Amino acid sequence: GAGVSQSPSNKVTEKGKDVELRCDPISGHTALYWYRQRLGQGLEFLIYFQGNSAPDKSGLPSDRFSAERTGESVSTLTIQRTQQEDSAVYLCASSLAGPGYTFGSGTRLTVV
Amino acid sequence: KQEVTQIPAALSVPEGENLVLNCSFTDSAIYNLQWFRQDPGKGLTSLLLIQSSQREQTSGRLNASLDKSSGRSTLYIAASQPGDSATYLCAVDAGGSARQLTFGSGTQLTVLP
Numbered sequence: 242g243a244g245v246s247q248s249p250s251n252k253v254t255e256k257g258k259d260v261e262l263r264c265d266p267i268s269g270h271t272a273l274y275w276y277r278q279r280l281g282q283g284l285e286f287l288i289y290f291q292g293n294s295a296p297d298k299s300g301l302p303s304d305r306f307s308a309e310r311t312g313e314s315v316s317t318l319t320i321q322r323t324q325q326e327d328s329a330v331y332l333c334a335s336s337l338a339g340p341g342y343t344f345g346s347g348t349r350l351t352v353v
Numbered sequence: 354k355q356e357v358t359q360i361p362a363a364l365s366v367p368e369g370e371n372l373v374l375n376c377s378f379t380d381s382a383i384y385n386l387q388w389f390r391q392d393p394g395k396g397l398t399s400l401l402l403i404q405s406s407q408r409e410q411t412s413g414r415l416n417a418s419l420d421k422s423s424g425r426s427t428l429y430i431a432a433s434q435p436g437d438s439a440t441y442l443c444a445v446d447a448g449g450s451a452r453q454l455t456f457g458s459g460t461q462l463t464v465l466p
Contacts, residue, residue: 282458283456284454286453289453342387344396344399347396
């Protein structure tokens with residue numbers, strides 16, 4: 242597609258439920274990133290996929306967070322047993338192997 | 354661990370003024386530095402990317418400079434307009450196998466008509 246697409250744009254969930262967030266990167270972009278932005282704060286790195294290499298999961302805050310990517314296409318970020326502190330905007334970005342990133346519009350997650 | 358700081362946190366200026374946003378980083382071993390714009394409720398729009406070997410990049414009314422040795426970058430906005438109102442984020446890419454951006458907390462800019 243023309244840009245990075247994320248769905249849903251907004252998600253309200255009850256504490257303790259699982260949620261799944263989706264990211265469709267730009268076609269041909271080998272690298273895909275997930276970031277989290279809490280209210281009033283900067284972006285925190287979560288996870289990075291590069292082609293078929295093992296993902297860099299160093300930013301995942303707990304084992305309730307996981308992400309998958311099929312080849313160089315769609316990625317899903319799953320949060321299990323959501324907590325109120327998980328409320329944030331989750332942003333996905335993709336890039337070619339070189340510099341420069343294109344971000345999606347994000348998924349605003351609210352845990353009530 | 355790389356840390357990125359942006360000053361000021363918020364800035365309000367009258368339309369037409371030239372302004373400078375500041376970004377500093379603690380580890381000078383960077384691959385590139387990127388400035389983004391974020392509008393409320395939206396994702397990030399890339400404004401300028403400066404490679405580690407470059408000193409500055411220009412796009413329209415925007416000019417970004419990089420002084421890697423001192424760990425500083427500035428974003429200069431000429432003849433500011435109300436449409437420039439947004440949060441401006443600076444991000445550093447360390448390169449290598451761990452390709453991730455370290456972001457500052459941003460400068461929230463308001464340009465008053």
